[in-house]
Amino acid sequence: MAVGSGAAYRALYRTLLTRIDPEVAHHWAFSAMRAAARVPPAVPVLRRAFVEHDPRLRTRALGMDLPGPLGLAAGFDKDGAGVEALAHFGFSFVEVGTVTALPQPGNPKPRLHRLVDDRAVVNRMGFNNSGAEAVARRLRQLRAVPPRHPVAVGVNIGKSKVVAEEDAAADYATSARLLAPYADYLVVNVSSPNTPGLRALQAVDKLRPVLDAVRTAGDAAAHRHVPLLVKIAPDLGDDDVDAVADLALELGLEGVVATNTTTGREGLRSHPDAVAAAGGGGLSGAPLRERSVQVLRQLSARAGDRLTLVSVGGVETADDVRERLEAGASLVQAYTAFIYEGPGWARRVLTDLAASRSRRESDRSAPGHR
DSSP, rough: OOOOOHHHHHHHHHHHHGGGGGGHHHHHHHHHHHHTSTTHHHHHHHHHHHOOGGGGEEEEEEHHHHOSSSSETTSSSSSSOOHHHTTTOOOSEEEEEEEEEBBBSSSSSEEEEEEGGTTTEEOOOOOBBBBBHHHHHHHHHHHOOOOSOEEEEEEEEEEOOTSSSSGHHHHHHHHHHHHHGGGGGEEOOOTTTTTTTTGGSSSSHHHHHHHHHHHHHHHHHSSOOOOOEEEOOOOOHHHHHHHHHHHHHTTOOOOOEEOOSSSOOOTOOOOOOHHHHHOOSEEEGGHHHHHHHHHHHHHHHHHHGEEEEEESSSSSHHHHHHHHHHHSSSSEEHHHHHHHTTHHHHHHHHHHHHHHHHHHHHHHSSOOOO
């Protein structure tokens, strides 16, 4: 599918893909991407179609030199099965996970629902993944033979469902020990609404031992300093956002990922029956935009440039990416827009972003500009 085929993909999505169970559709699409990337002659074709190479987009953050600021958020590739393939679809970095120390099947199906009128998705996946040991094995294989087109890899870790809250720090540390050697950065996820009790770990008195344990275990296992971030929910109150930022600064974390999905359902366009049918879980997509930007601005005001901020939630256009960068983000992630807009989405966004930067450079260099 050509880069400029966004309208065609949207038509296909509405007429065909919305008739398929969302989790099945995701499995088929991701399998197709991985299959295409395994055919050597297809790789240069994919990269010509889907990767933006404009040098004005180059970004440095978290010790990484990246071709651009846009990455794929956690949740798409839970098991680290298609990192290289996803790089061929325009993402400068891929955040794998959420990975738990113990393998787990996740919540009962159906557990993924679309709210098309809102360009949103409701998920209650429940951290379904093959476990930290299996994911570490895949990432070790990825690192063993450096790919021709390297991609930065973040690893998002969460609490195993069967582990009690009082044992959370040790559980997270197990994942960090297994995965840190293969990660460009680690993210502690304490903000998914789909693991009972997980969000309680955002309270600073409970979060502190988790972050301490992850930092110690990860750095020791990797024999280097691994950048560490914490991912927070949009549903946190402003005081709690400040408290997490203060804790991250106190502990010397590299940054914050803001924000995860929301349990709120306010202001949706979808019919109430459709919202009710989607059930509980985390809402992602366009409705998160306003709150995600609010949290980003608050974190930036609180921490300045002392924390690397990764903005996610409701990112759909180049203007969205630019707004996040201007509001203090160093990196921007997306997921739901990729589902709604198709494989050429990242390229289209980055092409527009590069064009806007070119226009600004031209304006600044024009005679009479001050």
